[in-house]
Amino acid sequence: MRRKMSSKKLDIKQKNATSKTNKRTKEGKARGRAPFLFLAPAIIIVFAVLIFPILFSLVVSTYNWPLSEGAGIRRFVGFGNYLALTQDSEFWNSLKLQLGFIFIAIPIELLFGFAAALLLNREFFGARIVRSLLLLPVFFLPILSGMTWRFMLQPRYGPLNNLLIKLGAPEISWLGNPTTAYIAIIVQDVWRMWPFMFMLLYAGLTAIPQELLEAAEIDGAGFWKKLWSVIIPLLMPTILTSVLLRIIDALRVFSEVYVMTEGGPGSATMLFSLYTQRQAFGYQKVGMASAMAIFLLIISIVFALTLVRKNMSLDVLEEKAGA
Amino acid sequence: MIYFHWENKTPKEAIMKRPMLIVALEMVFAIALVGVVSAQTINVLFWDDAYPRTLMEKIPEFEKATGIKVNIEILQPPQVFTKTSVSVTKERTDYDLVCVDEGNIPLFASLMLPYDQWGPGKIYKKIDPNTVTPAMLEVGQWDGKLVGLPINGNLYVWMTRKDLIENPKYKADFKAKYGYDLGVPQTFQQMLDMGTYFYDNGIVSGGFGPFNGGPAGVFGEAIFMWYSFGTHFIDWINGKPTLVVDKAKAVEGMEFYKKLMKIAPKGAETMAHVERQAAFCTDPKGVFTQFNWPAQIASYEDPDKSLVSGKIVYSAPPAGPSGRFSIRGTWAVCIPLATKNKDAAAEFVYWWASKEIASWLVEKNTVPARTDALTDPQFAKTKPWLPAIAESMKYAVARPRFNEVAEVQDIVKKYWIMGITGQMPCNDAMQKIIDETKNVLKKAGY
Numbered sequence: 001m002r003r004k005m006s007s008k009k010l011d012i013k014q015k016n017a018t019s020k021t022n023k024r025t026k027e028g029k030a031r032g033r034a035p036f037l038f039l040a041p042a043i044i045i046v047f048a049v050l051i052f053p054i055l056f057s058l059v060v061s062t063y064n065w066p067l068s069e070g071a072g073i074r075r076f077v078g079f080g081n082y083l084a085l086t087q088d089s090e091f092w093n094s095l096k097l098q099l100g101f102i103f104i105a106i107p108i109e110l111l112f113g114f115a116a117a118l119l120l121n122r123e124f125f126g127a128r129i130v131r132s133l134l135l136l137p138v139f140f141l142p143i144l145s146g147m148t149w150r151f152m153l154q155p156r157y158g159p160l161n162n163l164l165i166k167l168g169a170p171e172i173s174w175l176g177n178p179t180t181a182y183i184a185i186i187v188q189d190v191w192r193m194w195p196f197m198f199m200l201l202y203a204g205l206t207a208i209p210q211e212l213l214e215a216a217e218i219d220g221a222g223f224w225k226k227l228w229s230v231i232i233p234l235l236m237p238t239i240l241t242s243v244l245l246r247i248i249d250a251l252r253v254f255s256e257v258y259v260m261t262e263g264g265p266g267s268a269t270m271l272f273s274l275y276t277q278r279q280a281f282g283y284q285k286v287g288m289a290s291a292m293a294i295f296l297l298i299i300s301i302v303f304a305l306t307l308v309r310k311n312m313s314l315d316v317l318e319e320k321a322g323a
Numbered sequence: 324m325i326y327f328h329w330e331n332k333t334p335k336e337a338i339m340k341r342p343m344l345i346v347a348l349e350m351v352f353a354i355a356l357v358g359v360v361s362a363q364t365i366n367v368l369f370w371d372d373a374y375p376r377t378l379m380e381k382i383p384e385f386e387k388a389t390g391i392k393v394n395i396e397i398l399q400p401p402q403v404f405t406k407t408s409v410s411v412t413k414e415r416t417d418y419d420l421v422c423v424d425e426g427n428i429p430l431f432a433s434l435m436l437p438y439d440q441w442g443p444g445k446i447y448k449k450i451d452p453n454t455v456t457p458a459m460l461e462v463g464q465w466d467g468k469l470v471g472l473p474i475n476g477n478l479y480v481w482m483t484r485k486d487l488i489e490n491p492k493y494k495a496d497f498k499a500k501y502g503y504d505l506g507v508p509q510t511f512q513q514m515l516d517m518g519t520y521f522y523d524n525g526i527v528s529g530g531f532g533p534f535n536g537g538p539a540g541v542f543g544e545a546i547f548m549w550y551s552f553g554t555h556f557i558d559w560i561n562g563k564p565t566l567v568v569d570k571a572k573a574v575e576g577m578e579f580y581k582k583l584m585k586i587a588p589k590g591a592e593t594m595a596h597v598e599r600q601a602a603f604c605t606d607p608k609g610v611f612t613q614f615n616w617p618a619q620i621a622s623y624e625d626p627d628k629s630l631v632s633g634k635i636v637y638s639a640p641p642a643g644p645s646g647r648f649s650i651r652g653t654w655a656v657c658i659p660l661a662t663k664n665k666d667a668a669a670e671f672v673y674w675w676a677s678k679e680i681a682s683w684l685v686e687k688n689t690v691p692a693r694t695d696a697l698t699d700p701q702f703a704k705t706k707p708w709l710p711a712i713a714e715s716m717k718y719a720v721a722r723p724r725f726n727e728v729a730e731v732q733d734i735v736k737k738y739w740i741m742g743i744t745g746q747m748p749c750n751d752a753m754q755k756i757i758d759e760t761k762n763v764l765k766k767a768g769y
Binding site for chain 2: 042067068069070071084103154155156157161171173175176177178261262265266267280282283284295
């Protein structure tokens with residue numbers, strides 16, 4: 001009887017405990033759902049403007065997808081577009097040109113930006129005005145920048161050749177020669193974007209505690225020692241952020257190069273982005289263009305992971321700051 | 324006076340009913356207005372050029388006469404191509420009328436209403452296609468059907484500096500050196516001789532004005548030279564575009580153009596329309612001779628924009644070893660199958676292509692496609708380019724047309740420029756063109 005009673009009590013107790021647990025779980029679940037409900041609009045927007053276009057692009061890249069209905073019907077080809085790209089010499093040429101553009105232009109912009117930030121990291125009469133004026137090129141529309149440089153480099157009427165003629169040098173067809181045309185688009189990019197680097201690095205420099213620099217001076221460190229051992233390590237996250245942002249931007253460079261050279265002469269400046277546009281809107285091959293876009297996405301992710309993972313983990317940052 | 328019987332209602336009911344009545348009336352009015360407007364409005368896609376821009380001045384007259392409102396979108400040719408590609412399908416269209424460049428007719432033909440199915444026209448009579456010069460009419464034809472009405476008489480016309488060839492000193496000097504009279508070049512050799520004379524003596528900045536801009540334009544130059552030296556590039560054989568080029572003749576054509584490039588203005592490797600116009604019209608020395616599209620003549624003859632206005636003599640292109648040829652680049656107006664305003668769109672085209680409007684367009688220095696407007700004697704003296712255009716039409720040839728032509732144009736542009744600028748031997752450049760074009764045709768299943 002007692003056993004029965006106690007087992008009954010036990011059951012009741014267990015039931016009470018289960019019901020309390022259930023109640024707590026339900027409350028917990030309700031509380032757990034609430035944040036997601038609040039986040040839902042943001043998630044929907046991110047899905048609509050970020051995730052869905054990427055997924056759609058991925059799907060389109062597996063189709064032979066003409067831009068115009070008149071060009072033919074859509075047909076599933078699996079990895080056919082990717083295979084065709086690997087056999088396309090123009091694809092490899094454009095990739096080589098795009099990577100060359102990144103690895104030449106960005107270090108130069110970093111160097112100029114860093115040098116300017118160091119030079120202007122002091123107060124003098126008109127410092128604010130100088131810093132503001134230096135930023136002007138960044139605010140130029142890319143297409144305007146491309147057009148301006150195209151006219152400046154015009155062999156017959158451009159001011160650059162006019163100057164060369166006055167100095168006794170021959171006229172140069174800057175955009176008519178494959179080598180000088182490629183250099184010209186890099187110079188244009190450096191001119192327009194080095195102030196971007198300056199802006200970010202200057203902000204980083206002003207955040208470095210003065211006490212650390214003073215302490216280094218007291219320890220007998222000169223300019224170069226301070227730069228190498230104190231400033232650069234502390235500025236590294238800013239440097240890497242700037243470089244990463246510029247790489248992402250440089251991978252998409254289009255309008256200024258299109259206006260300057262349209263990818264020519266020949267295909268000397270046919271960057272990856274221009275060739276993607278040509279595939280989609282010139283050749284009407286949206287599937288191929290999407291495959292190229294996915295390829296570009298993979299390259300961007302590789303760059304981002306390499307830069308962020310290796311050098312921006314907390315442990316690494318603490319270690320560098322400690323050193 | 325009308326009284327609303329509000330006195331039997333409560334104040335609240337009276338207050339509510341009046342605004343509701345007004346809103347209801349407004350909605351009915353708006354629906355009626357939309358209904359009226361949408362039935363009488365057409366959306367038209369124009370290419371950006373002096374010709375459509377000139378026509379826009381006259382459109383209010385058409386709207387007044389017909390009650391049809393015309394919404395115009397005017398874009399650069401590449402954007403017209405893209406817009407047409409994405410906006411027009413068999414089931415839906417954003418435009419009731421689109422302008423299609425002749426090279427793109429194969430791509431869009433299946434989406435357009437054949438001309439024989441266009442309505443008869445209410446206020447403006449349907450245009451007889453035979454009013455269009457036969458050389459131009461071919462532009463709108465594809466697969467045995469006329470799918471659009473050619474609307475401008477655009478093909479190579481040759482321009483030569485009248486003031487230079489009429490200069491007594493130059494005439495005597497040239498005759499002494501070359502043994503024949505200076506004049507409008509009739510052959511390629513004469514063009515090279517005269518251009519070299521003026522260039523080497525520093526009289527001009529360029530003895531010849533090449534075109535090395537967009538792919539379609541460079542393709543046109545290459546086709547022009549190949550035809551002139553006796554070879555086609557791609558012909559339709561047994562229903563397929565087939566590479567038929569004679570490499571040896573094509574290389575000859577490229578080599579000759581390379582000689583012309585040596586007497587071209589500085590920067591000729593990248594000369595597009597803007598640079599050519601600047602070199603010919605605003606350079607104090609200018610260019611001796613070059614082709615031009617009639618659509619651009621207005622700017623060349625505008626005294627406010629050109630130092631050589633009134634100093635240009637127009638002719639058909641000079642003859643190569645295989646004869647005279649003139650590259651055509653005409654636009655056709657097409658009505659998409661999916662439009663719900665076929666008749667209104669057709670009415671607009673009949674007005675646009677009428678004799679009255681064509682004559683008015685000629686007076687404004689633009690070039691319609693109607694034979695009677697181009698050959699009207701009243702314009703012969705004041706518009707000296709018109710007889711030249713009519714003459715050029717006798718030698719009109721088209722660039723190859725097929726769906727994959729854009730890829731082939733890029734290939735030709737790339738290696739043609741490398742060949743004519745000496746970056747690559749012409750023989751090698753031509754071989755590259757042949758090999759890569761064959762690849763494109765093979766991949767396309769031809």
